[in-house]
Amino acid sequence: MIKRRSFLIGAAAGAGVLGLNGGRLLAAPSVLSSSVQLMPREGSGPRIVICGGGWGGLTAARHLREEIPEADVILLERNPFFWSCPMSNKWLIDVVDTAFLTHDMLAPAQAHGYKLVHCEITEIERDKKQVRTSRGVVDYDYLILSGGIRNDYEAWFGNDQTAIEQTRRNFPSAYIPSSEHIALKNKLKNFKGGVIVMTLPPPPHRCPPSPYERACLMAWHIKTNNIPGKILILDPKPRIAPIGAGYKAAFDELYPDIITHVPNARVKSVDPFNKRISTEAGDFDFDDAVLMPPHQASDLVWRADLIGKDAEGKPTGWADMHPRLYHANSDEDVYIVGDSMGAISPQFGHYPKSGHVANYIAKIVARNIAQRVRGEEVVAELPDNLCYMLVNGDPLEAISVEFLYDVGPDGLVRQTQIDIDVRTPDLMDEDFVWIKGMFDDFLV
Amino acid sequence: MSRPPRLWISSATPAKGEIIRVRVQIQHVMESGFRLDWNGAPLERNLLTRFEARLNETLLMEWEPGASISQNPYVEFAFAARESGTLRMLWLDDRGMRLEAEREIILSPA
Amino acid sequence: MTSSFEPDRRRVLLGAAGAALGAALPLSGARAQELATTAEAQPDAAESDRIAAEFLGGVAPLAEGLAMELPATADNPAAVPLRVHVTEALTEDLWCEELIILAELNPLPLACRYRFSAATGAADVALRLRLIRSMEVRALARLSDGRVLEARAAVEAGVGGCGM
């Protein structure tokens, strides 16, 4: 059955090339078809497919293999290698080099015994318990979605693809692992002066404190190179948060002539052709920009039809999921890990969309799936979060935020936030210890 | 979860008489004694009771905080650097916690 | 494409208090906060005034010389930044002996007390207050020459959520 189908598709693909090849029939190898079975099943245990090999997905893959040695674990990832967004702001001013951020993904796959397939995930068919990719179809018993975020440019431009492309190409947000990071660094290196506008996404968004860190480090570059430049942070929030006092002290004391923070500046419209942006706090012209549109759950959650709805029936943009067990509310065999996760509690909304939380939740989900596979009770566990943000280039001084969680008397998850606003070099040292621990966990 | 005090000073090599600004923050619950646990029983009070800063043995500042002070107490103060020496800080709480931090201050020659 | 393998999906342990939690999230955040504290605001400034009178010991406070920086509205009542400083130059012969901060309507109005010495050479402090509601914050500083300086400022704060 499988063979016949792939043959047919292969033949069809060949027919497509017919015109180009002067009438000679050229049959493409069947593996080039997107309908073949991607992998035969292996092992006596369940097959677990992980969509997205970033912080959450790589962690889940390793820990599932350790928790359930008999499981057949397949990790699907579009990018050819791993790029770490954490530390990428520090990389902008060469606190770390490119080799620090980029990693081989084959080595962890080999070391932990999961299969890594580089492909584009195109459809998630939960009714058939299968995932379609650019390289074939794969079926699952359990599915983990860890696709991170997508940039919701549509919120600004509707379906105006020309405006979206103009924005993405000229004013990349560099919030998703891609060449946008390199484009941003080159932009900064070549910056000769003028006003750089930075739009912050409205909450919830990926790594809430990191846009301010990026502003500080870009300002550090501008300051140390005596560039006549300014950075205008257009913040939809009424104040800087988290670590507001620490960031404010850094802006005022280290970059008083460079950084201006504009609160309540929710974006109304963007004109990427004439470099003009209109916000609720006024209109601004810019010479250059880092335009971060609103964030949403990755395409994967939309394709799986697992986006939540608000009271008015409109999409929340994030996964509709159980706040303690991390599976979809409508499908307990599909787990959502990392930034795509939906609201957890009315007290604080979402878990911080951080690599730390993605890693933590991925480990919990691996344990929870293992408990189900063994027929044991599923133990609900809570994460914590820790982020260090560099604000000064010399000395290297960082501030930090920590979030702790417990369950209140009403059964709801509660959040305690600990902002450390005093900038110190030891916090930067701890950041290096933190990321080494993370990389040791999910890379090799 | 015990983390060291986070300390920033405006200069470690001030001129004689220069005003030095100090910021220091620790992680502490500052449990007011008003909060209730899951069963509705009050959580035992645990506040910082004292902070002090000395340059060598000389007292620069002492602070008695109460329940109105935020969690993870942030302390900022200023002093005139009249001599070189060790800036020593000390925190005590209701449960007998004792935390210390210090930093060398060296007057730069005029 | 049915899987050969059928785990037990019904038994779930939600930790001590979580058992009642379903997919829905019924209570508002404000309610969750209310349940968790017995802290009550002072009805008026009487208790704060009593502490101030004790500090003054009959001396009339001066309205000049003590500066207070407090935001007019507290975005986050759990950590309201406050800076207080004596504006005149302090020397080895004139210093600030003691400084108190009063959060007039907090359950315990005396927020904190500072003592300095002749060696300090400054009286300039910053801290963060948690405020149970909108109120006046008051600072009193006693100098070594017997003068007492006073500063006051009002701050607007939302009810609850101050973490006290």
Ligand SMILES: Cc1cc2nc3c(=O)[nH]c(=O)nc-3n(C[C@H](O)[C@H](O)[C@H](O)COP(=O)(O)OP(=O)(O)OC[C@H]3O[C@@H](n4cnc5c(N)ncnc54)[C@H](O)[C@@H]3O)c2cc1C
């Ligand atoms: C500048 C910056 C600084 C940050 N700093 C920190 C920090 O200091 N600490 C911290 O904890 N966090 C930090 N973060 C946040 C952190 O990067 C994210 O929270 C984390 O990556 C989330 O993990 P994830 O698995 O959900 O998503 P990701 O790590 O983004 O992984 C998702 C993966 O899914 C893949 N994918 C998506 N769709 C498809 C598809 N259709 N087909 C195939 N593959 C697909 C993507 O290519 C990607 O590799 C920072 C982020 C940024 C941008």
